[in-house]
Amino acid sequence: MSEPFQAMILHREDKRTIPSIESIDESRLPDGEVVVDVAYSSLNYKDALAVTGKGKVVRSFPIVPGIDLAGTVVSSTDPSFRPGDPVLATGWGLGETTWGGFAQRARLKAGWLVPIPSRLDAKRAMAVGTAGLTAMLCVMRLEAAGLTAEQGPVVVTGAGGGVGSLAAAILAEGGYRVAAVTGRPELGDSLRALGVETIVPRSEMETTHRPLESQRWAGGIDAVGGRILARVLAETHYGGCVASCGLAASPEMTGTVLPFILRNVSLLGVESVVTPFETRREAWDRIARVLAPETLDRLTRSVSLSEVSKLAEEVLAGRVHGRIVVDPSG
């Protein structure tokens, strides 16, 4: 019988989501081949929706939220993992359909785990987390479609957030000229320190635009959707491509098809939840190579489980910059 451990558990009562921090034991954990001591998780936009109950993220209550986690293998019935192995997991329904990372211990399917690359540790792996994996998957998708740094500037929207900041940093490290769309002009210095060349005020991208605007961007990574994505497409070069991975502004897209049919622009969808293992491993290896530890540390703050609920409101209000790692032992 294992020692009890600390977990955040979401309950649903009278159509309200109620988070509570409880002491539980391993028998409560879902089935799986690998037990992991969780060193860190992270607070993503989707976690904020789950914890506040403001989005239909959680499919069955009670649940431990946290869509990603990193830590050390305690035991495994799968021969791919041994006690002491450093591992991480993102997506696969963690914190949505099965218990996630906001607990000191987790039990998961072996196929969900990726070894933590040797250049990262558990904390930096969660500084990257789902947001950074998604940012890298966007870059890989754009490059597979033919984008190169020589073609011109790449625009990143929601640049102050987790996906946006890490997308900007990855692109800049890869030699791309990066333009960052943000609604927070006060983040200019911090974004420039990541290698961003141009700051574009969000208000400029929200204004009504013509179906085709002057061609500014060779490519784009969009974390917000809505009018801003439509404008990015209208401003993309002939033959350029844009990766859409988020909806922080809106799930709708109010544009025309003219960028597609008159400029050969491509819109590429990116999801990180069920991305196959080999693609994940390639993305994590590249993340570990390109993102400097100092860059990750500068973008990250660490919080305890008791701080998560309040910060979730801040995330949804768009007031958080960079990444929040969650220490379940804190």
Ligand SMILES: NC(=O)c1ccc[n+]([C@@H]2O[C@H](COP(=O)([O-])OP(=O)(O)OC[C@H]3O[C@@H](n4cnc5c(N)ncnc54)[C@H](OP(=O)(O)O)[C@@H]3O)[C@@H](O)[C@H]2O)c1
């Ligand atoms: N496809 C996937 O697998 C996947 C994976 C991870 C995340 N996502 C999605 O990607 C999006 C971003 O995630 P995140 O973790 O980066 O969230 P985040 O840290 O909360 O960042 C979102 C950013 O979007 C901008 N924003 C917020 N509200 C906005 C609005 N009304 N209009 C325009 N811009 C707005 C803000 O940036 P500024 O203040 O700089 O403007 C904010 O910092 C979310 O929709 C999330 O669900 C998808």
